[in-house]
Every structure is written in C-alpha cells, then in structure tokens.
Amino acid sequence: MKTVVLATRNKGKIAEFDALLKDFGLEVKGLDEFPEIGDIPEPGETFLENAIIKAQTVANLTGLVAVADDSGLEVDALNGAPGVYSARYSGEDATPEKNNIKLLGALEGVEEERRTARFVCVMVAATPDNIRIQSRGEWDGRIAFELSGDQGFGYDPLFFDPELGCVAAKMTRETKNSRSHRGKALRSLMAQWPDFQKKISK
Numbered sequence: 001m002k003t004v005v006l007a008t009r010n011k012g013k014i015a016e017f018d019a020l021l022k023d024f025g026l027e028v029k030g031l032d033e034f035p036e037i038g039d040i041p042e043p044g045e046t047f048l049e050n051a052i053i054k055a056q057t058v059a060n061l062t063g064l065v066a067v068a069d070d071s072g073l074e075v076d077a078l079n080g081a082p083g084v085y086s087a088r089y090s091g092e093d094a095t096p097e098k099n100n101i102k103l104l105g106a107l108e109g110v111e112e113e114r115r116t117a118r119f120v121c122v123m124v125a126a127t128p129d130n131i132r133i134q135s136r137g138e139w140d141g142r143i144a145f146e147l148s149g150d151q152g153f154g155y156d157p158l159f160f161d162p163e164l165g166c167v168a169a170k171m172t173r174e175t176k177n178s179r180s181h182r183g184k185a186l187r188s189l190m191a192q193w194p195d196f197q198k199k200i201s202k
Helices: 011-024 047-064 083-088 096-106 175-179 181-202
Strands: 003-006 027-030 066-075 116-126 132-143 159-161
Touching: 003 011, 003 047, 011 027, 011 175, 011 181, 027 159, 047 066, 047 116, 047 132, 066 096, 066 181, 132 175, 132 181, 175 181
Parallel strands: 003 027, 003 066
Antiparallel strands: 066 116, 116 132, 132 159
C-alpha cells in the first residue's frame, strides 16, 4: 500500500499531508486526480461522522485506501461555532476571506481573554472493505483582533498560538505541522498504521 487518496481538493491541505506522510513512504493523491468523483456531501453533525462518510466514499469509489479529515474551528465565546460548518461559515458562496470577516464581526467587542478557541481535526483511514481507524487532534489558541500573515489557509490569519506568540499564518509549514490539530491527528493515525496494514493484508 504505497498510494493513499486524500479525500480533498484543498491544495493547502494536500501539501500538509504530503509533507507529513513522506516519512512513511506513502504517496498522497488528492481528489483532483480523480475528476470522476464529484462533491461528497457532508451531512454529519460531528467531525467524526463527516470524516467517515468522506473516507469510506472515496475508498469505495477508488478501490484504494482513503484518508479523510473533518476539521474546524471551535470558538468558546460563540458556543463552539463555527464547528462543523467552519468551511461554509459565511454561507453558500463562502470563501476563507468571507469566513474570517464574519468571525471577526461575531467577536466584535469580545475581550482578549474570552477569545479562546481551538482547531479540531478528526481523521479516518478506510479501505474499500470497511476496515477503518480514526484519530483526533486539537490545537488550543485564541482569535486575534485582525488578520495577519500569508502562510497556511482558512482561519490561519486569525488563529493566535499564545506559546509561540504568533498566528498560524506566520508559521513555517514545519512549525505548523509540529503544533497543529491536523499534525497531531495524523501522528496518532500513523501510530495505528502498522496494525492497520496487518488487518488489510489479512
């Protein structure tokens, strides 16, 4: 098993996964290499439900092992929003820019100590015959008062890591991978990978 299909077309996410999976001798392909697979609905009410739906659908359609993550931002002052709706927070025609503007508007007047938040990532690897493993990672921080930085994607220009003293969009990819929810979830998934491979080979 050398090829793993990542259930996303997000180039930023594919690049992050590719960097993280190289150590395991795995080649990552994104959904852009499988144009016959259209948009996959994400009707789940939790990150785990959506990750399972995406991973299993892609594994079934490609005949390959698929890895999917569902991730998002939970802001305490907004009762956990945007949560599973992070990518489409600003509506049907959502973009990262619109999402960030809406988030800043929702937190207008909220003082620094109450702007605590976390990125959450739930990751699932699935085979066409329904063998699955799953993991979860979290990254604690808070929401900044203004956008800054030009690295990363999504809410990275607003997500401030107090330990490092900067937003995610100002971190190198290596630094971000060492801290991020996605990096933690993937390392947890990879810890299970040897046993996963044994189950598959049976």
